[in-house]
Amino acid sequence: MEKLNILEEKANPLFKRKEIQASLTAQVVPKTQEVIELIAEQFSVPKETIAIKKIISNFGSQTFKILTNIYESEEIRKATEPKHIKGYEKPVEPEKVEEAPVVETPAGTTPSEETKPEEAPATETPKEEAKPEEKTE
Numbered sequence: 730m731e732k733l734n735i736l737e738e739k740a741n742p743l744f745k746r747k748e749i750q751a752s753l754t755a756q757v758v759p760k761t762q763e764v765i766e767l768i769a770e771q772f773s774v775p776k777e778t779i780a781i782k783k784i785i786s787n788f789g790s791q792t793f794k795i796l797t798n799i800y801e802s803e804e805i806r807k808a809t810e811p812k813h814i815k816g817y818e819k820p821v822e823p824e825k826v827e828e829a830p831v832v833e834t835p836a837g838t839t840p841s842e843e844t845k846p847e848e849a850p851a852t853e854t855p856k857e858e859a860k861p862e863e864k865t866e
Contacts, residue, residue, distance in 0.1 A: 783796040
């Protein structure tokens with residue numbers, strides 16, 4: 730990836746952030762984390778304060794337009810930005826799942842027969858249907 734070119738930088742004191750439009754030339758669409766790292770380097774800010782709004786590409790072009798916000802602190806970003814935007818959460822490591830111990834079954838039975846709870850016979854009483862009343866004149 731090449732250097733990030735800043736197209737527009739606008740201060741927004743109401744939301745305590747800088748709104749930035751930039752362009753980037755690359756062979757493939759840059760990942761959100763890569764763009765966050767480039768912006769953090771360029772503006773000397775912590776990665777946690779950066780919110781990538783969009784990475785826009787044109788078909789056949791290797792130039793990408795990036796819309797981003799840089800907040801004064803991580804708390805302000807979390808309070809302002811929606812939680813569903815990618816790249817904010819730290820990668821979650823998959824939990825190790827312990828395998829269940831193997832239970833030996835007596836010969837001639839299947840494990841499903843052994844683990845089935847005994848079912849009580851269903852004792853439902855049939856409901857009487859309401860009979861329409863006949864009119865007498």
